[in-house]
Every structure is written in structure tokens, then in C-alpha cells.
Amino acid sequence: MKELRDLRAPGESDARRRAWELAAAALDERAPAAAAPRRPRRRSLAVAAAAIALLAAAVTPPGSAVADWLGDAVKSVVDADPPPRNAGGLDALPGGGRVLVLADGAPAIAGDDAKRRLAGDADGAAWSPHARFVAAIRGNELAALDLHGERRWSLAAPAPIERASWSPDGFRVAYATGAQMRLVAGDGTGDRVVTQRRVRAGESAFAGLAWKPGSRHVLAYVDRRRVWVVDTDLRRVLWSRPAPDRPRPEFAPDGSRLLLTSRADVRVLRSRDGRALHRLPARLTGGAREREALRARPGTRLGGGVWNRAGTAFALVRQNGPRTEVLVTRTSAQRLRVRRLFVAGDLRIVAFSPDDRWLLVDWTETGTWLFLPLHGGRARQLTGVARRFGARNVVPQGWCCPP
Amino acid sequence: MASQAALDGLRPRPTRRAVTPRRERALVRAAQRGDAAALEALFRAHWPAAYRAAWFVVRDEQAAEDIAQEAFLAAIAALDRFDRRRPLAPWLRTIVARRAIDALRARNLRREVGDAALDTIPSTEPPPSAPDDSDLADALAGLPDDQRTVVVLRHVLELTPGEIADLLGLPRGTVNSRLRRGLDALESWGRSVR
Numbered sequence: 001m002k003e004l005r006d007l008r009a010p011g012e013s014d015a016r017r018r019a020w021e022l023a024a025a026a027l028d029e030r031a032p033a034a035a036a037p038r039r040p041r042r043r044s045l046a047v048a049a050a051a052i053a054l055l056a057a058a059v060t061p062p063g064s065a066v067a068d069w070l071g072d073a074v075k076s077v078v079d080a081d082p083p084p085r086n087a088g089g090l091d092a093l094p095g096g097g098r099v100l101v102l103a104d105g106a107p108a109i110a111g112d113d114a115k116r117r118l119a120g121d122a123d124g125a126a127w128s129p130h131a132r133f134v135a136a137i138r139g140n141e142l143a144a145l146d147l148h149g150e151r152r153w154s155l156a157a158p159a160p161i162e163r164a165s166w167s168p169d170g171f172r173v174a175y176a177t178g179a180q181m182r183l184v185a186g187d188g189t190g191d192r193v194v195t196q197r198r199v200r201a202g203e204s205a206f207a208g209l210a211w212k213p214g215s216r217h218v219l220a221y222v223d224r225r226r227v228w229v230v231d232t233d234l235r236r237v238l239w240s241r242p243a244p245d246r247p248r249p250e251f252a253p254d255g256s257r258l259l260l261t262s263r264a265d266v267r268v269l270r271s272r273d274g275r276a277l278h279r280l281p282a283r284l285t286g287g288a289r290e291r292e293a294l295r296a297r298p299g300t301r302l303g304g305g306v307w308n309r310a311g312t313a314f315a316l317v318r319q320n321g322p323r324t325e326v327l328v329t330r331t332s333a334q335r336l337r338v339r340r341l342f343v344a345g346d347l348r349i350v351a352f353s354p355d356d357r358w359l360l361v362d363w364t365e366t367g368t369w370l371f372l373p374l375h376g377g378r379a380r381q382l383t384g385v386a387r388r389f390g391a392r393n394v395v396p397q398g399w400c401c402p403p
Numbered sequence: 404m405a406s407q408a409a410l411d412g413l414r415p416r417p418t419r420r421a422v423t424p425r426r427e428r429a430l431v432r433a434a435q436r437g438d439a440a441a442l443e444a445l446f447r448a449h450w451p452a453a454y455r456a457a458w459f460v461v462r463d464e465q466a467a468e469d470i471a472q473e474a475f476l477a478a479i480a481a482l483d484r485f486d487r488r489r490p491l492a493p494w495l496r497t498i499v500a501r502r503a504i505d506a507l508r509a510r511n512l513r514r515e516v517g518d519a520a521l522d523t524i525p526s527t528e529p530p531p532s533a534p535d536d537s538d539l540a541d542a543l544a545g546l547p548d549d550q551r552t553v554v555v556l557r558h559v560l561e562l563t564p565g566e567i568a569d570l571l572g573l574p575r576g577t578v579n580s581r582l583r584r585g586l587d588a589l590e591s592w593g594r595s596v597r
Contacts, residue, residue: 004558007540009458015468016454020446023475027434027442130465169466215505254473254480310476333484 095353103391118149131400153188176206207246252311261305304349351399460503550585
């Protein structure tokens with residue numbers, strides 16, 4: 001039955017190319033731990049420090065706080081480094097794909113040889129799984145827009161909508177509105193309540209929501225006390241765990257783990273049953289030099305918490321005194337390995353690039369987007385982002401898939 | 404096999420590059436050390452069947468890509484724990500089969516968004532280069548879900564009827580009868596085009 005085995009399927013060549021890129025990136029992510037011979041700790045730390053310095057130098061304007069903080073020992077490296085590479089324009093982002101933003105409150109798109117603003121205002125926006133639609137929220141309204149700004153459908157919720165998320169297969173949109181968590185089909189029909197809580201008027205019951213990738217419509221949401229994971233098709237709670245610090249949930253791309261990011265810590269749970277796998281406190285302690293470098297000041301808090309596309313690492317920001325650190329944490333079955341990628345004043349993680357080779361960070365106070373490389377090479381920056389959109393204020397919402 | 408005769412008239416395509424068990428063990432060892440070339444060789448050997456099987460089960464490019472991709476990422480994530488004495492292919496194919504079956508079952512349960520809303524980005528996939536194969540692909544894709552799934556698991560992923568019965572939670576006799584009906588339908592198609 002050789003002929004059956006060798007039949008080509010539609011879409012095979014493109015899918016194969018994308019799959020290989022991801023597979024190679026996944027191998028890169030795990031290769032150093034598995035393959036690299038152990039070096040003396042002192043040397044590896046020195047190399048790491050130099051790498052951080054080079055990276056910081058590559059993207060930081062001269063005289064900024066980063067060089068001061070890293071100290072005189074590396075300042076000469078900073079001064080000697082060539083100026084940062086320009087990232088090009090909005091129509092050709094490193095890593096490809098499309099970035100969704102709110103430009104002066106209007107959804108707009110950059111990337112893939114396109115820069116366009118969609119009609120209407122929004123308080124928040126999110127990509128559909130393959131970046132073909134945008135879920136836009138404004139007040140009590142949730143709307144699905146196509147890439148030309150045409151409204152495919154909209155609905156009015158009973159209270160202002162705080163957040164919405166499209167399921168990975170595109171067939172559901174979940175949204176939090178006042179006391180209720182609700183669900184609507186991807187075509188705007190079948191709007192219904194998933195669950196509800198008692199709250200005072202004007203208060204929000206839910207802190208975050210996330211869909212689990214996979215064949216079932218499994219949703220995680222966080223209320224004031226717990227994180228809940230429910231099968232929305234069966235209308236059944238799969239498990240719940242205490243989460244009084246109201247973390248932000250995000251499932252790993254393979255659906256196997258759930259990341260919970262709160263101000264105080266990051267926890268990785270097993271999706272199947274909620275068993276805790278790892279915990280990373282905001283205030284790392286310990287005597288090792290590497291940990292010393294990551295030690296936090298009082299009041300340090302975490303944010304971000306986004307997985308890379310391969311599910312092998314997640315990125316965080318840590319607000320540590322006057323500076324913000326971008327941390328990339330590689331996960332393995334046994335432990336987490338934290339690497340500091342960049343430090344500056346006020347940073348916000350947006351997403352990993354579609355090819356998993358870049359991390360987009362919004363450097364809010366300078367109006368710059370930073371593209372931090374995850375596999376070596378120099379960081380890139382895109383300055384004057386708001387001006388490029390013809391707006392005064394631009395807030396990135398997500399970075400999605402190549403067409 | 405009667406259906407084999409019906410399919411003999413088709414123009415054969417090059418077969419997958421063979422990887423012997425010994426060579427595969429060596430490749431897995433090298434991939435565990437982080438050797439990208441070894442991983443690429445494993446990818447070349449196994450990804451096409453994974454994607455094709457997934458596509459012929461779910462008949463959806465995006466879902467098939469996700470299924471094949473997730474299977475490989477799971478394999479890479481588990482490389483360090485993988486027992487090199489065991490062959491990789493059956494393990495990988497079982498992952499693909501499970502995910503494809505889950506996807507098909509889930510899709511049958513839920514309501515889907517109409518395709519009309521998803522046409523804003525045209526496909527860049529070139530038309531099939533082999534019309535005969537395309538016809539056979541159409542014939543296979545046109546089989547009912549229950550027959551198509553067992554034919555694909557048996558003849559694309561090369562699982563045994565017993566393994567298919569376990570995966571689908573069906574008696575082996577049911578698997579065999581669905582397989583027979585599916586192959587008979589393909590045989591009829593083969594006769595009609597000769």
C-alpha cells in the first residue's frame with residue numbers, strides 16, 4: 001500500500017518548512033544543557049556577564065542606567081560596541097508575522113508588508129489564532145473585525161468587558177464581563193455564561209483567562225481566590241487550586257503546563273491535574289553569584305509571563321527598584337534556569353516572534369520596540385513607534401503568525 | 404490484497420527515505436547530544452507520514468500541521484528521557500494517531516465556523532503535481548470518517564489492527580471490517596479510473 005503512504009497532502013510543503021523551523025528552535029533551546037561540557041562556574045559566569053553587557057550595549061543608548069548598573073568592569077565593552085542595529089520599519093519585523101496594537105485607542109496592524117489601522121476605537125484587542133481576525137473590546141461590546149476593519153459580528157455584554165481570548169482552534173471566544181465569565185462561538189453565535197461570581201456593581205470578578213491548546217475547549221480562569229480549569233464543552237470543572245494573589249494564567253503551547261504569573265511569584269502547574277511543578281519567587285535568594293546578580297530589592301514584582309512558541313521557555317519582566325529586568329526562564333522536567341536578557345527603566349513584554357527567535361519588548365518610556373535575540377546575535381530596536389503609526393500612543397497587544 | 408491490484412496502476416511516487424533501526428538509534432543518540440543534522444534526518448524520515456496521516460484523518464491543513472508539529476515538539480522535549488533501545492517511529496506515530504483521532508472526535512462534537520469567513524488570506528500551496536495521486540487522495544479523503552481513519556492508521560502510519568483497535572477503543576473485528584470496506588471502496592475507485 002505504498003501509494004497511500006506516499007500521497008502528498010495539501011499544504012505539506014509550507015507546513016514542513018514551518019515545522020522544521022520550530023523543531024530546530026526547540027532543539028537549540030535544549031541543546032546547551034544536554035550537549036555543552038561543564039565549564040568552571042567562575043568562567044561561565046564571566047561569559048554570561050559579558051554576554052549581558054554586550055546585549056545591553058547593543059540596544060541601549062549611551063549613558064543610560066544599564067551601563068552604570070553593570071559597572072566599570074564592563075563599561076569598556078559597552079563603549080566599544082558598535083551602535084545598535086536598526087530593526088527596519090513596521091512592514092518588515094524581525095521574526096515575521098503581524099503585531100497588533102492599539103494606536104490612540106484604535107486597533108492597528110504592523111508587519112507582513114502592511115501597516116494599517118482598523119476602524120473604530122477599542123479598550124483592548126486580541127488576535128484570532130491565525131491572525132485573520134481581531135477580537136476588539138470597547139465598553140460592553142465585543143466585536144470580531146477582519147483585517148480590513150470590517151465588523152464580522154458583535155455582541156453586547158451585561159457589563160464592561162475586561163478581557164477576551166480566542167480559543168486556539170478559533171471556534172470559541174471567552175470573555176470576562178463584570179461578575180460573569182462568558183463564551184461565544186467563533187462566528188458570534190451561542191453566547192452563554194460559563195460561570196459567575198458575586199461582586200459589587202462595577203467590580204470585576206475575574207483576573208485572567210487562558211485557553212488550553214488541544215482538541216477540547218478547556219479554559220483556565222482566575223477569580224478572587226482560586227484558579228479554575230474547566231472543560232467548556234462538557235461544562236465540567238476539571239480542577240481548581242488556591243490562587244489568592246490573582247495570577248495571570250497562560251498555558252504552554254503543547255497544553256501540558258499552566259503558567260501562573262503573579263506579582264510575588266511564577267508557578268508552573270501540570271495542566272492535567274494542577275500539580276505544582278516549579279515555583280520562581282520574585283525575590284530570588286541564595287549565595288551563588290548568579291543568584292546574587294538576580295537578587296531583588298523590597299517591593300520587587302513580576303509581570304509578563306508568556307511562553308515561547310515551542311513551550312520550552314517563558315519570559316517575564318521583574319520590576320526591581322528603578323529598573324525592569326527581562327528574564328527568560330528555560331524549563332525542564334527538573335528545574336527552571338533563569339537568564340537575564342535585558343535591563344532598563346520601564347519594559348513590557350509583548351510576545352515571542354512567530355519563529356521563536358526574538359522577544360518583542362515595549363520600552364515604553366522611550367517609545368521604542370526592542371527585539372531581543374534568543375539564539376545569539378545583536379538586538380534590534382525600532383524607535384519612534386508611535387510616530388510610525390501616526391499616533392501619540394501605541395500599546396502592543398500581540399504578535400501572531402506568519403500568513 | 405485485492406485493493407493493492409486496484410492501486411497498482413497508479414504512478415508510484417518516491418518512497419520515504421529509509422532509516423534502518425540501527426541508523427535511527429544512532430540519530431536519536433546524536434540528537435540527544437544536540438546534533439541538528441541528526442534531528443533533521445529524523446524529521447525528514449518521519450514528519451511527512453505524520454502530516455499526511457493527520458491531514459487524511461482530520462482533512463484540515465491547520466489542524467494537521469498542529470498535530471504533526473506537536474508530535475515532533477513532544478518528541479524533542481522528551482529526547483533526554485527517550486529509551487534509545489526502543490524504535491522512535493512507532494512512538495511518534497502513536498502520538499500522531501492519538502492527536503488526530505482526538506481532533507476528529509472533538510470536531511464532530513462541536514459546531515464549526517463557516518469557511519467563508521476565513522478566506523482573506525489565500526493559500527500559497529501549489530496545485531498537486533501528480534494528478535493520479537491527487538485523484539487517489541480525493542478518493543481516500545472522500546471515504547467516511549470511520550473507514551478513512553482506519554485506512555490511514557493502517558497504511559499511512561503503518562499501525563497494526565491491534566494498535567488501531569486500542570487507539571479507537573474498538574474491537575479488532577470492527578477495525579478489520581472498516582478497513583475492508585474502506586479498501587473495497589478504494590478498489591472500486593481504482594477500477595473506475597482504469
